[in-house]
Every structure is written in structure tokens, then in C-alpha cells.
Amino acid sequence: MVKLTYYGHSCFLLDDGQNRVLTDPFLTGNPQATVKAEDVECDFILISHAHGDHLGDAPEIAARTGAGLVGIPEVLGVCEARVPGLKQHPMNLGGSLTLPFGKVRMTLAQHSAGVAGGVACGYVIYIGDRVLYFAGDTALFSDMELIGRKDKLDYAMLPIGDNYTMGLEDAALAAQLLHAPHIIPMHYNTWPLINQDVRHYKEITEAMAQAEVHILAPGQTLELA
Ligand code: NI
Ligand code: MN
Secondary structure, eight states, rough: OOEEEEEETTEEEEEEEOOOOESSSOOOTTTSSOOOTOOOOOEEEEOOSSSSHHHHTTTHHHHHHHHHHEEEEHHHHHHHHHSSSOOOOEEEEEEEETTTEEEEEEEEEOOOOTTOOOOOOOEEEEETTTEEEEEESSSOOTTHHHHHHHHHEEEEEEEEEOOOSOOOOHHHHHHHHHTTTTTEEOOSSSSGGOOOHHHHHHHHHHHHHEEEEEOOOOOOOOOOO
16 A cells, blocks of 8 residues: 655655655745654655755755655756765656656656756656656646556646646646546645635536545645555
8 A cells, every 4th residue: 555645835755665755855944844854764756846845855865864866867966966976866758767666757847947957847656556647846738648648547746836837727627638536736835826725626626527636734644545
């Protein structure tokens, strides 16, 4: 049984019982975070792009835990400049990488990279018997339909906060394109600018797509049945 814990914003911890995978570990300075960067344990960290609310504490957590950093080379370069000698798994768009817990594939995202020469990305994550799509920061784009066609997704983590990413209506459309039966909204209510009525998101998404929306409070754990 894979467990998913939400730490607020776009930070999730996936745990298959043996391996722990952390996404976009923005903990220091994140008003929603329920764990400190000094206390989180993980084996791999997936980074979507170099904005501070995504790359976050990744270099320091990797240095303390020995976790491997997964990301675009330019983004990993930012980590390396902050803390030299970290374990790195550079990838690029469309590529897959096999890790001890399963496989990750780096997907497109429509967003700026936060570092010159880089691009923002998302991930399809195979862990245990589950397939997850972590969209990172992104606008709605029609190739999401391709992602859902290639990988039979179980869960999709989608940004809904608007302003910097998709808002409610576009994220509902994204759920429809992806054909994921379970949607987990993220990247909202961290600051007033991205405050959203997540209950309304659940309503419109469940009306539009064949999906159940799981609203997670920061600190909450979901068993991915
Ligand atoms: Ni961003
Ligand atoms: Mn962001």
C-alpha cells in the first residue's frame, strides 16, 4: 500500500513501505508546511522547476538524508551551486528513469523554469502498484490527454491556485483530459493571491470528469487504494 502525505503547496511524500519520494520540498517559509526541512526523511526528491516554492529546501534535505535529486540538469545545477556533491539523477522531458521504487517519466509543463536554460516539468511516477501524475506548476495544455492515454493514471496532483498556474476551471478540464479517477488539488491557499474555494473545485470537477477529488489538509495522509 502506497501512502501519500501532503505537506502543503506542492510538497508530497510518497511511501511504498521501503522507499520515500518527496516532491517539490518547499517547507522553510511555507505557511502551510506541517513538517520542518530538518525533520523530513526521504530517499528521492523530485523537483519540477527552480522557483523557490518548488526547489525549496531540496539541496539541504538531500545533503542531510543522502536522498537522490531528480530534475532537469539546469535545476540540479542550482542545487549543486547551493550544496556541492549531492546525489543527482538528471533527466529531461519525455525521458524515463528506473529507480528502486519504480519508474519516473518527466513530462511537459507549461510554466517558466526559474533558471536560465531550463524548463519546468511534471512527472509520471510509478510507485508500488500505483501510477501518479504530479503536474508541477503548469497551465492547462491539451497534451495532458496524451499523458492520460499513455499512462493509465490512478491519481493526478494538479495545481488549482490560479495566477501562477491553472485555476479551478482549467484544472477541472485537466482532470477530464487526464482520465485519472482520483484528483488531488495542490498549490492553493498558501498565500492570499492563490486562495481558492477547493470545495467548488471538487464540485465542478466531479461534475465534468469521471473523477473523485480528494481534498487533503496539510499533514494529512491518504492510502492510495
Ligand atoms: Ni513556479
Ligand atoms: Mn509555484
